[in-house]
Amino acid sequence: MYMHGVKKIDQLRAFKEQNGHCNVSTLDARNKTLGGWVSRQRESYKKNSLSSNRIEQLSSIGFTWKERGYLWEDKxxxxxxxxxxxxHCIVSTRDTQNKSL
Incomplete structure (x- = not known):
């Protein structure tokens, strides 16, 4: 189990190097298992069942514990x-280049 966690942290580190964040979606077919693992880490953290070592490892690579926190920061x-x-910060609803804002 420990080695599995180390492998996943290494995968997450590589994902972050490529994407600039640790927010792996479970909907991404290429990273579905990693996304599921990330989701389980967040759930375990919420339930206070994640080891302090794992929390430290994930925090050290910039893991965002609340997914919505990441989305807010990104926007x-x-x-x-x-x-x-x-x-200015007034984004027109007709601005096709910045629809997500």
């Missing part, structure tokens, strides 16, 4: 970039 970063490029 905030996008908005900051928009503001830097446009001088």
């Amino acid at each position: 905030f970063d996008e908005l900051c970039l928009f503001e830097a490029q446009n001088g």
Whole structure:
């Protein structure tokens, strides 16, 4: 079980290097098992059943414990970039390049 966890952390580290975050979706067919493992780590953390060692390992690579926290931070970063490029934070609903904002 311990080696399985180490392998998954290594996979997560590689995922982060490629994608810039640790938020692996269970809907991504290429990373479905890793996404499931990430989800289980969050659930275990919520239930206080994750070891302090595992918490430390995941935190050290930038793991986001609350998925919504990651999404908020991601959108905030996008908005900051928009503001830097446009001088304001008012995103038009007709702006096709920034629909997600």
